[in-house]
Structure formats: structure tokens, C-alpha cells
Amino acid sequence: MSTLLKKNFKIGLIQLSSGSDKQKNLAHAREKVLEAAKAGANVIVLPECFNSPYGCQYFPDYAESIEPSPPSKEDSPSWHMLSSAAAETNTYIVGASIPELEPKTKKYFNTAFVFNPEGELLATHRKTHLFDIDIPGKIKFIESDVLSAGNKVTIVDLPEYGKIGLAICYDVRFPELAMIAARKGAFLLVYPGAFNTTTGPMHWSLQARARAMDNQVYVAMCSPARDTEATYHAYGHTMVVNPNADVLAELEEKEDIAYADIDGSKIDETRKGIPLYTQRRFDVYPDVSAGKVRYEE
Numbered sequence: 001m002s003t004l005l006k007k008n009f010k011i012g013l014i015q016l017s018s019g020s021d022k023q024k025n026l027a028h029a030r031e032k033v034l035e036a037a038k039a040g041a042n043v044i045v046l047p048e049c050f051n052s053p054y055g056c057q058y059f060p061d062y063a064e065s066i067e068p069s070p071p072s073k074e075d076s077p078s079w080h081m082l083s084s085a086a087a088e089t090n091t092y093i094v095g096a097s098i099p100e101l102e103p104k105t106k107k108y109f110n111t112a113f114v115f116n117p118e119g120e121l122l123a124t125h126r127k128t129h130l131f132d133i134d135i136p137g138k139i140k141f142i143e144s145d146v147l148s149a150g151n152k153v154t155i156v157d158l159p160e161y162g163k164i165g166l167a168i169c170y171d172v173r174f175p176e177l178a179m180i181a182a183r184k185g186a187f188l189l190v191y192p193g194a195f196n197t198t199t200g201p202m203h204w205s206l207q208a209r210a211r212a213m214d215n216q217v218y219v220a221m222c223s224p225a226r227d228t229e230a231t232y233h234a235y236g237h238t239m240v241v242n243p244n245a246d247v248l249a250e251l252e253e254k255e256d257i258a259y260a261d262i263d264g265s266k267i268d269e270t271r272k273g274i275p276l277y278t279q280r281r282f283d284v285y286p287d288v289s290a291g292k293v294r295y296e297e
């Protein structure tokens with residue numbers, strides 16, 4: 001058995017097609033979770049903003065409050081759908097993400113959840129790096145016009161399997177989060193994310209493979225399906241990459257589910273062949289996981 005992963009399992013990533021009707025989005029997401037579980041997935045991932053279209057103009061209307069925990073069904077129907085689907089299917093669900101309204105501060109966040117097979121919430125992650133970019137003539141998107149940023153590295157212990165690192169979309173461009181999670185023992189980094197048709201072809205696969213290669217861990221990136229009628233055109237290409245940076249599964253742009261086997265021996269084999277973990281020179285440069293890190297396990 002692997003040093004990091006207690007038991008091999010199948011991951012299912014749902015490249016969900018969502019529209020403007022939240023109730024329909026939730027019902028549809030639930031159906032797809034049942035489908036993935038029926039196909040044998042033990043850990044199921046949903047994409048960034050699965051209960052709404054992706055765009056700053058939508059966040060306030062679709063936002064839910066998740067405090068106190070558990071929230072009421074009225075305050076957070078998405079939370080309750082994820083919890084009951086996890087319990088019904090006996091799976092772990094990375095239910096990511098939804099716009100969250102923090103009642104106390106009236107701030108909005110882009111928040112992902114992890115539920116266990118009993119339907120209990122194990123962790124939340126608020127997108128830590130907001131998607132503020134301006135590529136002239138191509139795309140301008142300023143998430144910070146509406147959203148506030150989370151402020152921690154999120155590492156979640158799935159008791160049956162081991163630790164995963166969880167972050168959202170633009171977070172993947174900041175290798176520090178991945179390095180910290182991997183050095184704290186994560187075997188898999190999960191990124192629900194909605195790249196677009198400009199940045200997706202440039203960097204989606206490169207980011208996934210780079211985070212996997214640098215850290216010798218599995219990486220799972222889960223996108224919404226592309227909707228060309230929407231204001232934001234998601235790239236799609238949901239993918240799973242192994243610790244040697246090989247792409248194990250990749251979708252196109254339409255709705256579908258990607259499956260991959262997560263095998264602990266592949267991590268050990270990769271790290272034995274190329275032993276980065278014993279060769280780092282922390283006498284020459286600092287270890288980002290050793291300093292003052294705000295993280296949650």
C-alpha cells in the first residue's frame with residue numbers, strides 16, 4: 001500500500017451543464033452525481049459555480065449563506081443537495097463551488113465544500129486568488145468587483161483514503177498552494193475551475209500537468225460544460241493527471257463525466273524514480289510549507 005493513499009479508488013468529475021434556473025441546476029447536478037456513483041466513482045467532483053452561470057453579475061443573486069452550520073434549507077439549498085447526495089450515494093463529494101454570502105460582513109465568496117459519505121461537511125474552501133485579469137481584445141474579468149478572497153490553504157482528510165488539497169480555478173496558477181498541500185501529505189489536488197476559451201487553450205492543461213509534475217501527485221480539474229449562449233464561455237476539458245504528469249482522462253467541451261483510477265502505487269513509483277522529495281535544497285531556498293502558513297486540515 002502507498003505511503004500517502006490508504007486505498008485506491010475511482011474519481012468522477014462532472015462537467016456539468018448549468019443554466020439560469022438554480023433549482024434545475026441543483027436537480028440536474030444531483031442526477032449526475034447519482035450517475036457517477038452508479039458508474040463506480042467513490043469521490044465525485046462538481047465544477048466551479050455549478051448552481052449558477054459564471055459571472056460577477058450573477059454572484060449576488062445565486063449566493064447562499066452557510067452559517068450557522070448546518071444552514072437551513074432555505075438559506076442553502078445547494079449545501080443540502082450536496083449533503084443528501086453524498087449520503088445517498090455513499091461517496092465523498094467535492095461540491096464546488098457556489099457564491100456564498102457571509103451574513104455578518106455582507107461579503108461574497110466563491111466557496112467549495114467537501115462532504116463525506118455520511119453527508120457531513122468536512123471542509124470548505126473560499127477561492128483565495130480572485131480572477132482579475134485583462135487581456136486586451138480577448139477577456140477582462142474582475143472577480144474582486146463583487147467577491148472577497150478566502151485566506152487559507154485547504155487540506156482535507158478523507159478518512160478512507162488520505163489527504164487532498166482543495167482550491168478553486170485561478171488558485172491553480174499559484175503553485176505555492178499546491179506545494180504546501182503536497183508537502184503536508186496530500187496525494188491529490190482538486191481544482192473545480194472555469195477557464196475560458198482564451199486562457200483555457202493557453203494554460204489549462206499546462207497548469208494541471210505542471211502542478212502534478214512539480215509535486216508528484218494526482219491533479220483533478222473540473223470545468224463546467226461550455227454554453228455558447230452564456231456570457232462566459234467555459235473551456236471545458238475537465239481532466240485528471242497522474243503524478244508523472246500523464247493525462248489519464250480529458251473531456252471535450254460538452255457535458256460529460258470523466259473517470260480515472262487513483263492508484264497510490266503510482267505516486268510511490270514516480271517519487272522513487274525521480275526522488276524530488278529527498279533532493280530539495282532547503283539550505284539554499286525556503287520551504288514554503290514550513291513557514292507561517294494559514295491552513296486548515
Ligand SMILES: NC(=O)CC(=O)C(=O)O
Pocket residue numbers: 130131168169170171173193194195196199200
Ligand atoms: N476563472 C478563473 O478563475 C481562472 C481562469 O479562467 C484562468 O486562470 O484563466
